[in-house]
Amino acid sequence: xxxxxxxxxxxxxxxxxxxLSCAHSGSIFSRADMxxxxxxxxKQRELVARISCDGTANYADSVQGRFTIIRNGPRTVTLQLSxxxxxxxxxxxxxxxxxxxxxxxxxxxxxxxx
Numbered sequence: 001x002x003x004x005x006x007x008x009x010x011x012x013x014x015x016x017x018x019x020l021s022c023a024h025s026g027s028i029f030s031r032a033d034m035x036x037x038x039x040x041x042x043k044q045r046e047l048v049a050r051i052s053c054d055g056t057a058n059y060a061d062s063v064q065g066r067f068t069i070i071r072n073g074p075r076t077v078t079l080q081l082s083x084x085x086x087x088x089x090x091x092x093x094x095x096x097x098x099x100x101x102x103x104x105x106x107x108x109x110x111x112x113x114x
Contacts, residue, residue, distance in 0.1 A: 002024055002025055002026035002029065002096065002098070002103055003024065003025045004022060004023070004024045004025075004094050004095075004096055004103055004104065004105035005022070005023055005024075005094075005105060006020060006021070006022050006092065006093070006094045006105045006106070006107060006108040007020070007021050007022075007108060008020040008021050008108060009092060009108030009109045009110045010109075010110070010111070011111045011113060012084055012110070012111070012112055012113070013084075013112070013113055013114075014084060014085055014086060014112055014113065014114055015083060015084065015085075016084050016112075017080070017081060017082045017083075017084065018080075018081045018084065018110060019078060019079070019080050019081070020036065020078065020079040020081070020092055020094075020108060020110070021072075021076065021077075021078050021079075022034065022036070022076065022077050022078075022079075022094030022105060023075055023076045024075050024076075024094075024096050024103070025075070026075065026096070026098070027075070029075070029096070029098055030074030030075060031053055031071070031074050032053060032075075032096055032097065032098060033050065033051070033052050033053055033096075033097040034050070034051055034071075034077045034094065034095060034096050034097070035047065035048070035049060035050030035051065035069070035094075035095045035097075036048040036049050036050075036069065036077075036079045036092055036093070036094060036095070037092070037093045037095055038088075038090035038091065038092045038093065038110075039090055039091050039093070039107075040087075040089060040090040040091075043090075045093070046060065047060050048060055048063055048067060048079065048092070049063065049067055049068075049069040049079060050069070050095075051069045051070075051071055051077060055071065057069050062087075063081075063088075066081070066082050066083045067079060067080065067081050067082070068080040068082075077094070079092070081110070084110075084112045085112060086112050086114065087112075088110060088112050089110060089111050089112050090109075090110060091107040091108070091109050091110075092107060092108050092109075092110055093105055093106075093107045
């Protein structure tokens with residue numbers, strides 16, 4: 001089974017920046033459709049950003065212009081977060097789409113302080 005590992009979460013002041021990374025172990029599935037989602041306490045999981053096999057990036061309206069998703073390698077993507085506000089506090093999950101299957105990491109916590 002393919003494994004996904006997120007890293008880079010932590011505590012950051014409002015207005016600050018953070019970088020999240022995700023790497024998966026599926027050597028066959030290079031340049032796959034991958035994305036980042038987040039879930040805050042008491043709320044539903046929501047899309048943050050995705051990057052397709054051809055490199056096209058898509059963002060939620062709430063993060064457009066402030067977050068950037070980048071493919072660093074055939075099995076690695078990075079999410080750059082800037083101008084962080086308290087509403088960005090959530091667990092961020094990496095997603096890998098292989099055919100009809102969605103694979104998820106265990107998440108990394110991002111906390112924005114006042």
